[in-house]
Amino acid sequence: MDKIISKVVFEGDGTYFVPNDKSMTKENIESNKNKTTVSTIEINKNIQIVDKVITPTDIIKNIIKQSDDIVIMNKCLCRRSTNCEDYPIDLGCIFIGKTTRKISRRHCRPVSQQEAIDHIDKCDEEGLVHIVGRNKMDSLWMNVRPGDELLTICNCCPCCCLWKVYPNLSDGIQKDFYKLPGVSISMDYDKCISCKKCIDVCFSNAISYTNKISINHDVCIGCGQCTLKCPTNALRLNYENVDVESVLNKIDSLVKINDK
16 A cells, blocks of 8 residues: 555655744854855756855745746645634645646736745745645646646645644655755753643654653654744754755756756
């Protein structure tokens, strides 16, 4: 059954979890100011990384800046199906690529690059986590092809997101879901009050409690939700030495966004 599900629903997929920029503390931003360089990386066409500090969502924004076909879904399918009351239903997924021309305009609207970037900022403000890559399931439920010309940018909440099933996926399927290079979570036990709010919002069930909070770093996907929900800032998202080129090259190998 695992082989069948993998082939029908996930074959050819590759997805990165990208934490919300709000997960980064001021100290973390300051520590990264001198660790990034200006470079040009080709992904179908050139993407120039010009920001002084490369935050997680800058990776997504730089993909958007070189994309021709962009649509935003009018609603988040996951939040709408569960009648979510904690996060906005109208902040839907972004889709990029020529296949977007085949998506019914009843469900989405074409947007400019700037409108898509503004949408990412709104999702950040609401505390949503971004998931970017090729997702075969999207081409299936929308009945559009080819899937290798459709890039998905989901904006997910911890209560409703489809990928809340992630911890229950087999190891073979999970290998195609990637933690963003350079992202890690650390704990300051002097600040921890054992409220366990971090456990409730963890996407990957990487956090547990036995006398104290424990993080399984081999399972953690670096979504940063725990740091957003921690009331005492005991949890911190560390973001450094980011190999942006490897991320963009991987996405480039999975999805053809534009004609070169």
